[in-house]
Amino acid sequence: MVYAVARAGARQEKVPVGDYVTLHRVSRGAGSTIQLPALLLVDGDKVTSIA
Structure with missing residues (x-):
């Protein structure tokens, strides 16, 4: 599984490739x-x- 951990303000979000957050x-x-x-x-x- 390929994903990124991205910064969203003061939070961090796990975002798999092709998904929406x-x-x-x-x-x-x-x-x-x-x-x-x-x-x-x-x-x-x-x-x-x-x-």
């Missing part, structure tokens, strides 16, 4: 797209730290 307290309209900074990328046993 619902965030609260984001000043964007419903259905908007934003980019979150990745902290970790995980691909099976391989973990890459970004930050």
Whole structure:
């Protein structure tokens, strides 16, 4: 399974490839797209730290 751990304000979210995440307290309209900074990328046993 491939996923990223991304920073969303003061929280961290696990986001699998191709999935959507619902965030609260984001000043964007419903259905908007934003980019979150990745902290970790995980691909099976391989973990890459970004930050």
